[in-house]
Amino acid sequence: MGKFSIAILLCFLLVLVLLGQNQAFKTPISASQPQRQGNHATYGATQGSLRPQECAPRCTTRCSATAYKKPCLFFCQKCCAKCLCVPPGTYGNKQSCPCYNNWKTKRGGPKCP
Template sequence: MLQATTITEAPAPQPQGSNNHTMNGITEGSLQPQECGPRCSTRCSNTQYKKPCLFFCQKCCAKCLCVPPGTYGNKQFCPCYNNWKTKRGGPKCP
């Protein structure tokens, strides 16, 4: 006696939710820890205060696994990076 075999299709991939911010292939939380150094070097390249900028950028990147593109602004692409504040309420991440 033959058994009937049923074939089920895999569900179609769903688009990612709108809470993932992407720019130039950068998604928040998508970096590997070893990628923080080069990204922070780029981020801090135009500042006079390179040492503190690099220190805090790398600290923020290690936590958020994201560094906003460019040398200034664009923090909307990394909400974790943008929302981390100092005790006084100022931005922790450059």
């Protein structure tokens, strides 16, 4: 993938994040909207349980303990956009999201942090 393609991808992700944040301020919480119940720690940790605009905060938490924040955030958000889940914690726990866990690089290593 060339530098131009990566720049376009990053711009697209930035727009998605900004739209998601903007939408959060415009949408009032009403009785007609479903409320999340139960354990909030498991929400988003199973495949397909997140909305695309929720990927950025989950990935920020996931990558908070690494020294390589930029690549961690980039790949975490890429994986989250595909799988719509991010494992809980800063490391491991990938079994809760098989898509996130099973996506591999060309060399066979894990693609998602």
